[in-house]
Amino acid sequence: MKAEEYSRREIELAGWPIAVETYKAGDVYHCTIYNIDPGARFARADGPTREEAEKTALEKAERYLAQTRRFPVS
Amino acid sequence: MSSTPNVLVATDWVASHAKDANVRVVEVDVDTAAYDQGHVPGASGWNWTTELCDTVVRDIVPKDKLEALLGKSGIGNDTTVVLYGDNNNWFATWAFWQLKIYGHKDVRIMDGGRKKWLAEGRELSTDKAAPAAKTYKASNPDNSLRAFLPEVQQAVAGKAAGLVDVRSPQEFSGEILSPPGLPETCQRGGHIPGARNIPWGKNVNEDGTFKSVDELKAMYAAVGITGDKPVIAYCRIGERSSIAWFVLTHLLNFGNVKNYDGSWTEWGNLVGAQVEK
Numbered sequence: 001m002k003a004e005e006y007s008r009r010e011i012e013l014a015g016w017p018i019a020v021e022t023y024k025a026g027d028v029y030h031c032t033i034y035n036i037d038p039g040a041r042f043a044r045a046d047g048p049t050r051e052e053a054e055k056t057a058l059e060k061a062e063r064y065l066a067q068t069r070r071f072p073v074s
Numbered sequence: 075m076s077s078t079p080n081v082l083v084a085t086d087w088v089a090s091h092a093k094d095a096n097v098r099v100v101e102v103d104v105d106t107a108a109y110d111q112g113h114v115p116g117a118s119g120w121n122w123t124t125e126l127c128d129t130v131v132r133d134i135v136p137k138d139k140l141e142a143l144l145g146k147s148g149i150g151n152d153t154t155v156v157l158y159g160d161n162n163n164w165f166a167t168w169a170f171w172q173l174k175i176y177g178h179k180d181v182r183i184m185d186g187g188r189k190k191w192l193a194e195g196r197e198l199s200t201d202k203a204a205p206a207a208k209t210y211k212a213s214n215p216d217n218s219l220r221a222f223l224p225e226v227q228q229a230v231a232g233k234a235a236g237l238v239d240v241r242s243p244q245e246f247s248g249e250i251l252s253p254p255g256l257p258e259t260c261q262r263g264g265h266i267p268g269a270r271n272i273p274w275g276k277n278v279n280e281d282g283t284f285k286s287v288d289e290l291k292a293m294y295a296a297v298g299i300t301g302d303k304p305v306i307a308y309c310r311i312g313e314r315s316s317i318a319w320f321v322l323t324h325l326l327n328f329g330n331v332k333n334y335d336g337s338w339t340e341w342g343n344l345v346g347a348q349v350e351k
Contacts, residue, residue, distance in 0.1 A: 001197070001198050002195050002196065002197055002198060003112065003191075003192040003193075003195055003196070003198055006192050006193050006195065008193075016254045018254075018255075021189075025198055026112075030111050032105065032108075032160075035254040035255050037243070037244070037253075037254075037273065038240075038242045038245075038253050038273060038275060038314060039161060039274075040104065040255075040256060041160065042254070042255030042256050044105060046111075061255060064255040064256070065254055067257075068250060068252070068255060068256075069251070070250060071248060071249055071250070071251070071263055072249075073247045073351060
């Protein structure tokens with residue numbers, strides 16, 4: 001088995017820049033969401049298609065990002 | 075790279091040597107489910123949340139637990155251990171740091187980590203490795219590789235060490251208390267007084283490989299980290315900063331570098347601790 005159809009793209013979600021990494025291994029698509037800075041994975045999902053895996057992962061990511069508070073800095 | 079320290083091995087090298095008798099490859103991920111999705115054939119998988127720490131006291135892995143982990147992973151004292159993982163080797167370097175604390179001689183990092191292996195479309199296996207167990211004898215911990223709170227407080231008071239904060243600029247400034255999307259784990263935002271901010275991601279290229287020695291040397295020198303005085307690296311829990319520790323110690327050969335694994339989850343929760351924003 002090899003990783004196939006590997007892709008990584010950067011988008012904005014809930015006001016934060018994120019990276020969406022997806023690949024296929026066997027019959028399953030694996031999608032992982034990272035924040036751009038510092039680059040930490042914070043959501044992931046699997047699915048039978050790229051679209052389903054990414055949709056589920058992005059929904060989770062949006063929920064988690066909504067909990068990140070911004071504080072004023074001088 | 076202008077020169078490739080032998081502590082780094084390329085994905086090509088791993089593809090050719092992963093099953094050599096004296097080589098054991100180990101995947102250590104932030105995402106502890108990643109190993110099961112597929113890994114370098116023959117690689118073992120270590121879970122940083124249960125196997126690379128003391129699960130009762132907040133501490134690194136105890137010596138006897140590490141010996142058992144290495145033994146069941148088919149690692150003897152003379153084995154070449156090649157570590158790799160996701161997030162550009164965050165937790166691979168965390169494991170590397172702990173193996174060095176316990177005196178393992180030949181530890182290497184697969185340059186580019188899991189990301190590069192996947193991007194190159196290399197072979198993956200979902201079979202859990204089942205190497206023949208070995209008996210491992212660890213050295214007593216070398217805590218000179220590790221900074222504890224009193225030493226950090228003394229360093230701040232006496233300006234005795236260069237403090238490298240590898241968190242994001244937004245964490246460093248106190249705008250956010252944790253990386254976006256992750257739980258907040260501190261009471262106050264900001265950074266340790268006097269620290270310089272060099273986000274960990276600046277150590278690596280887009281493909282996850284480490285930048286050249288010349289690039290890294292120039293980057294650290296630009297903020298006054300030149301190796302002429304001790305360095306203490308920190309982040310939130312000590313894992314991102316293990317990359318900086320690895321770079322400074324093993325790629326730039328600085329002589330006195332410590333990883334402060336208490337990091338911001340300790341300092342940012344201390345009553346009365348001074349904080350800069």
